[in-house]
Amino acid sequence: MRKKTALVVVLCAVSLFLFAQKPLLNLKYEQNYTPTYDEVINMLELLDSKYDNATLVENGFTDIGKPLHTFIINSEPEFNPEKIKAQGKTVLLINNGIHPGEPEGIDACLQFANDILRNKNGMKKWLDNTVIVIIPVYNIGGHLNRGKYNRANQATPYETGFRGNAKNLDLNRDFAKCDSENARSINKIFNEWDPDVFLDTHTTNGSDHQYSITLITPFPDYFPPAQEKFLRSQMIPDIYEKMEEGEYKLIPYVNWLNYQPLSGILLWQDSPRYSSGYASLFNCYGMMTENHVYKDFADRVKSCYQFIVALSEFTSENSEEIIASRKQGTEELLKMPTYPISYQVDTTQYSTLTFDGYETSEEIIDKVTGLPRFGYDRSKPLSKEIRYYDTYNTVEEITIPEYYILPQGWTEVIERLKLNGIEMVPLKNDTLMEVTVDYIDEYSSPKQPFNGHYIHNEVTTRSEVQQIMYYAGDLLIPVRQRKMKYILEMLEPKAMDSFFRWNFFDSILDQREYFSSYGFEENALKYLNDHPEFKKQLEEKRKADPEFAKDHRAQLNYIYNNTEWAEKTYKRYPVAKIY
Known part of the structure; x- marks a missing residue:
């Protein structure tokens, strides 16, 4: 009886072993079928x-x-x-x-x-x-x-x-x-x-x-x-x-x-x-x-x-x-100390590999149109040594700050930083801070959207040191944390796929204040009288540029944009830096 029981146990174990070795799934890719989601x-x-x-x-x-x-x-x-x-x-x-x-x-x-x-x-x-x-x-x-x-x-x-x-x-x-x-x-x-x-x-x-x-x-x-x-x-x-x-x-x-x-x-x-x-x-x-x-x-x-x-x-x-x-x-x-934000392939460095391809021709006759086209002739396989370029040089790099400061109003950016586990410290009190800010000087955008955005290219910036008031709840972001690379790539405006490039900060690209030529005249006149050095600068520009001297609006624009009237926030990238 014991031998019979032992035999049953062994057979069950073998059966389980064999079952474990048998594929459970019935895949049909050999029949050119890929499974549905369900x-x-x-x-x-x-x-x-x-x-x-x-x-x-x-x-x-x-x-x-x-x-x-x-x-x-x-x-x-x-x-x-x-x-x-x-x-x-x-x-x-x-x-x-x-x-x-x-x-x-x-x-x-x-x-x-x-x-x-x-x-x-x-x-x-x-x-x-x-x-x-x-x-x-x-x-x-x-x-x-x-x-x-x-x-x-x-x-x-x-x-x-x-x-x-x-x-x-x-x-x-x-x-x-x-x-x-x-x-x-x-x-x-x-x-x-x-x-x-x-x-x-x-x-x-x-x-x-x-x-x-x-x-x-x-x-x-x-x-x-x-x-x-x-x-x-x-x-x-x-x-x-x-x-x-x-x-x-x-x-x-x-x-x-x-x-x-x-x-x-x-x-x-x-x-x-x-x-x-x-x-x-x-x-x-x-x-x-x-x-x-x-x-x-x-x-x-x-x-x-x-x-x-x-x-x-x-x-x-x-x-x-x-x-x-x-x-x-x-x-x-x-x-x-620094971080690269753009690269270019180094064509002086390469390895070689054997590439198995097909001969190409500009004269292959298209079966649909009957017209010649470029294509590959599979009846003429080829094997050729070609170069493989896998080394890129840094084109531009930035000095890594110790902190970024992100005002709390930029909630869409904050949400994404949180999703990726970025450590951020909210300010406890309103604080006037000396920071470095970037201004967006130039950028280009396509006429058609790319994946739902008008992504910015050819971005150029300049920096200034300014005193800016920050408020309780604004976020201080230590840069030197384990996910530093994500922080730099997403918050540096010129980085390849930064939040700026993907339009998350586009409202800074609009000028909020403006002037009417009639209404600004009295204030402009008063400013020139109170600032004789700037008045002299304006007069010298009139002498040097006859077209400017004949353009009423251009002169008022010059006064507006080169004095305290100019908006400090216009094109000022809102993520500031502390070095």
């Missing part, structure tokens, strides 16, 4: 129900009214970010479906989650020191807007979601400005999890070539020396080496120099509006896969899966080095 969530709920070391969590809101989910995979049933970080584990955050017409990351992550949980090929060992957090579908509104005609440049899958979200925003231009509920939620997720490594999965329809997958690596020059060294000498080459061992080779994202094929590839500069650029604000190693739209969907999913496996393995194998490099990078950043 199917994605149902699959993750199934994994959640079967494995106690994984959980599906509602983690904020989206513009479509549905919650943003994270799927957390750990070695044990512990899912609290603070406790997990305290254990010294690395956090790998993977985001999918930011552009729902580019869905291979969704399928690849579903398969990856299923495989690591059932310990395929011993993958579960990576969870000993690494927690994997997956955002299954980020742009839920776009994913629900599913159809056959959303992605004109690709044949498969047969149905996909739409690029814009429920507010018709491109969410991969929204990380810095945070107009969407989606972006506010992911800002909170970053603040909550503080990921060490971040991946966002995409598809590109750029040049045609033989690769199924390309990569935008973390931008090394954005990082302090310790992290730049780690990226160039270890992380980037190791990931490429791991991909070489698999079925799908990896190539840098094909961003041609001067837009000329085979002229050399430039490392993409991902500013904070993009997911990977936003990740770098927290010294997180953020990157994007860009699968190739002209390849079959199954190949795109498989190559994306292969990359996720390689990245997860690297993160686990180098967990201690990743955490140590981020810590050292933060320490180095806090000691920096």
